Structure formats: structure tokens, C-alpha cells
Amino acid sequence: MSLIRPFRALRPSAAxxxxxxxxxxxxVDSAEAxxxxxxxxxxxxxVSRPEVDLPADADPYSPAAYAKAAENFRGLQDAAxxxxxxxxxxxxxxxxxxxxxxxxVAMTASVAxxxxxxxxxxxxTRPDKETDRVRHMEAINAQTGPVLCAYRSDAAIGSMIEAxxxxxxxxxxxxxxxxEHRIWCITDVRLRTDLTSALDSLxxxxxxxxxxxxxxxARVAExxxxxxxxxxxxxxxxxxxxxxxxxxxxxxxxxxxxxxxxTDLAGMTAAAFLAKVGERFAVSPADGAVRPxxxxxxxxxxxGRWYRLDARDAPSDDPVAALDVSRLHDGLIEPLLGIGDxxxxxxxxxxxxxxxxxxxxxxxxxxAAAVAFALFPTRMDQLMAVADAGRLMPPKSTWFEPKLADGxxxxxxx
Numbered sequence: 020m021s022l023i024r025p026f027r028a029l030r031p032s033a034a035x036x037x038x039x040x041x042x043x044x045x046x047v048d049s050a051e052a053x054x055x056x057x058x059x060x061x062x063x064x065x066v067s068r069p070e071v072d073l074p075a076d077a078d079p080y081s082p083a084a085y086a087k088a089a090e091n092f093r094g095l096q097d098a099a100x101x102x103x104x105x106x107x108x109x110x111x112x113x114x115x116x117x118x119x120x121x122x123x124v125a126m127t128a129s130v131a132x133x134x135x136x137x138x139x140x141x142x143x144t145r146p147d148k149e150t151d152r153v154r155h156m157e158a159i160n161a162q163t164g165p166v167l168c169a170y171r172s173d174a175a176i177g178s179m180i181e182a183x184x185x186x187x188x189x190x191x192x193x194x195x196x197x198x199e200h201r202i203w204c205i206t207d208v209r210l211r212t213d214l215t216s217a218l219d220s221l222x223x224x225x226x227x228x229x230x231x232x233x234x235x236x237a238r239v240a241e242x243x244x245x246x247x248x249x250x251x252x253x254x255x256x257x258x259x260x261x262x263x264x265x266x267x268x269x270x271x272x273x274x275x276x277x278x279x280x281x282t283d284l285a286g287m288t289a290a291a292f293l294a295k296v297g298e299r300f301a302v303s304p305a306d307g308a309v310r311p312x313x314x315x316x317x318x319x320x321x322x323g324r325w326y327r328l329d330a331r332d333a334p335s336d337d338p339v340a341a342l343d344v345s346r347l348h349d350g351l352i353e354p355l356l357g358i359g360d361x362x363x364x365x366x367x368x369x370x371x372x373x374x375x376x377x378x379x380x381x382x383x384x385x386x387a388a389a390v391a392f393a394l395f396p397t398r399m400d401q402l403m404a405v406a407d408a409g410r411l412m413p414p415k416s417t418w419f420e421p422k423l424a425d426g427x428x429x430x431x432x433x
Contacts, residue, residue, distance in 0.1 A: 020132055020135065021219055023261075025108045028108075038100065043424070049071070069084050088158055109125065123271075138233070139223050142414070152164075161429050165232075176214065188203050202427060228419045279370070280367070280369075281358065299354075300351070303327040318393030320380055321389075361413065368382075369415040371418040372394075
């Protein structure tokens with residue numbers, strides 16, 4: 020079973036990349052997308068968030084929205100803003116955010132390997148979000164949002180990436196949040212062959228960000244497989260049997276904290292709640308915001324003040340229970356605040372760590388939350404341990420930055 024293979028990317032040129040590049044479809048809402056496309060007729064948001072070209076009250080999940088995505092996608096190709104490479108290849112994709120740089124390989128990954136758990140996941144998906152991506156892929160006949168993956172860092176692969184990025188990039192463009200995106204097309208046949216072989220021989224790759232996109236790709240592949248079998252046209256190597264992926268060495272990916280806010284104290288006063296917390300954690304008042312500096316330590320903002328919470332017990336040997344998101348939930352949020360399933364309970368909300376601890380304070384100060392918690396980030400080795408065990412993380416356990424841009428690479432479903 021192959022794990023990955025080269026592909027013919029549909030992509031902008033060096034000259035058109037700045038006009039096309041867009042944030043991932045799922046990090047902006049409709050209003051934000053409309054603002055971002057103002058004066059940018061070639062922004063990929065016209066494809067990934069096509070409701071920007073429909074009336075303001077239009078349903079973004081309507082047939083009209085998917086039809087508009089297909090129309091806009093064709094338009095970018097007709098105008099030669101996006102062009103398809105003539106030969107299948109691999110691409111090297113680098114992102115630089117301040118003093119941090121990570122460089123991975125853009126390729127297509129096997130749906131069969133995904134189904135066989137060689138492409139490992141760690142999150143549940145929501146059927147409605149999967150279905151949205153299925154309908155989008157089927158409407159435009161392409162996959163446009165790369166799945167962010169990781170592989171265990173490998174010296175030989177690293178040397179090949181270093182060789183492939185020695186010259187000028189084919190695309191170099193500044194994207195959202197001032198992140199520099201660079202892409203090299205691997206034209207050296209020997210390098211491409213060796214890198215393909217090295218990647219294909221990996222035991223597994225790990226989905227970091229993009230569980231809905233990969234799950235949707237598997238559904239599209241299944242539908243295409245059924246249709247093809249009726250005409251005896253299915254070969255197992257069709258383009259729909261692979262999905263767009265960029266894989267980075269695990270030690271280059273950055274995971275930020277994913278913090279929690281809770282709307283109420285389950286009927287307790289702040290003093291009573293603090294006393295209950297003290298029965299389970301070592302509590303220390305802090306002079307300012309608490310950004311945890313190690314696993315097992317948490318920040319808590321309550322009643323106008325920050326506190327440092329330290330877990331009293333050693334972490335579990337269980338890979339899921341050992342996560343700080345689990346230790347906080349199992350030790351405090353569920354037993355004290357009565358929140359069982361954070362996926363469905365509206366009393367808990369999640370705030371990405373890149374937004375800063377001041378956002379947590381502001382939520383509490385304006386009355387939108389009664390208490391906020393700051394967490395230490397999940398580590399990549401923890402993520403891989405959970406995936407290797409065939410387990411799932413609690414929701415909102417990881418926040419990856421920087422994020423892959425939309426529009427720079429697309430996988431056409433021939």
C-alpha cells in the first residue's frame with residue numbers, strides 16, 4: 020500500500036500568488052471573509068468562502084454557494100491566475116513566522132493508508148463539517164485545503180529537503196499574520212524519486228490539523244469508487260484515492276495552548292469555588308497573568324485575580340488522561356462545574372493561545388464568563404502517542420501556528 024505520491028498541482032505563479040493567497044476557510048467567518056476580499060478579486064476566499072459573492076443573508080451551505088465556488092474556481096483558471104503543472108512532482112513548503120521556520124513536503128496522501136491507520140488521527144469530526152467539505156470538493160472537483168500532517172523527524176528526509184530548498188523558491192509570498200510562505204517545485208528527478216521513496220516507507224504520518232478535510236476526502240473517494248465500479252473503471256490509483264497534504268517533521272511544528280472559559284460557577288460563589296479548587300490543586304495567588312511554564316500547571320482567572328494551580332498528582336500513564344486538557348477537565352471542570360461533554364455543553368468555550376491571556380481576562384471582566392483557565396501546550400510526542408494508541412484527544416487540545424494558506428496548491432480530481 021502506497022502512503023504518498025507526487026501530484027500535478029494547480030497553483031498560482033510567482034506573479035499571481037500575492038493576489039490569490041488566503042487564510043484557511045475555517046479560521047474566518049462570512050463577515051471576516053467579505054472584508055478580506057474587498058479589492059481582491061482573485062483572493063482564494065472567492066472559492067473557499069463563496070458566499071462572499073452572494074447576498075449578505077445567503078446560506079453558505081446552499082447549493083448556490085457551492086455552485087458559485089465552482090464558477091469562481093473556473094474563473095481563476097480561465098484567467099490563468101491558477102495554472103496546473105505539466106508533470107506530477109513533490110513540492111517543498113516552508114512557512115516562516117518571526118524567528119520560527121518549518122519546512123515540509125506537499126504531496127498527496129493515500130485514502131487507503133488513511134483507512135488503514137497509517138495516516139493517524141487524534142480527533143473526532145462533526146458530520147456537518149465533513150459534509151460541507153464533501154460538497155465543496157464535489158462542486159469544484161478538487162481539494163484545495165491542505166491537511167497539515169507530521170512525520171517523525173528523519174535525518175535522511177531532512178537532508179533531501181535541505182537540498183531541494185537550496186535555490187530560490189518558485190513562490191515566495193507573505194500571507195495572513197505576516198507569515199512568509201515559500202514553495203519549491205522539485206524538478207530534479209533523482210531527488211523527487213528518493214524523497215518519494217523515503218516518505219512512502221514511513222511507518223505512519225500524523226494528522227495535526229485538517230481532520231474534517233481528510234475525512235471528507237475519504238468520503239469523496241468512497242463515492243467515486245462506487246460510481247467507478249459500476250463501469251469497471253476503478254483502478255485504485257485514481258486521483259480521488261489521494262488527498263492534498265503537507266507533512267512536516269514533528270519537531271518543527273509549533274503547538275500553542277488552547278485555553279478554556281466557563282460561563283458560570285454552577286451556583287457557587289467565587290470564594291466557595293476557590294475553596295473547592297484548593298481541595299484538588301495547590302492554589303497560589305499571582306500578581307499578574309499566569310502563562311503555565313510546565314505540564315501540570317494551570318492559570319486561573321477568577322473574580323478579578325489570577326491564580327496558579329498545580330496538579331497534586333503525577334500524570335497518568337494513559338496517553339489521553341496524561342494530557343493537561345484531560346487533567347483540567349477530569350480534575351476540575353467536570354466534577355466541580357458539572358460539564359460532562361465539552362463538545363456539546365454551551366457553558367464552556369475555547370480560546371486559542373495566540374490570542375493572548377488578556378482575552379481570557381476580558382471574557383470574565385465583561386461577564387461573558389465566570390472563570391477562565393490557561394493551559395500548557397500539548398506536545399507533539401503526546402499527540403503521536405495518542406494517535407499510535409488509536410485513541411482520541413479531548414476537543415480543542417491543540418492549536419497549530421502558523422497555518423497553511425489556501426490557494427497556493429490544489430489537487431485536481433481528474
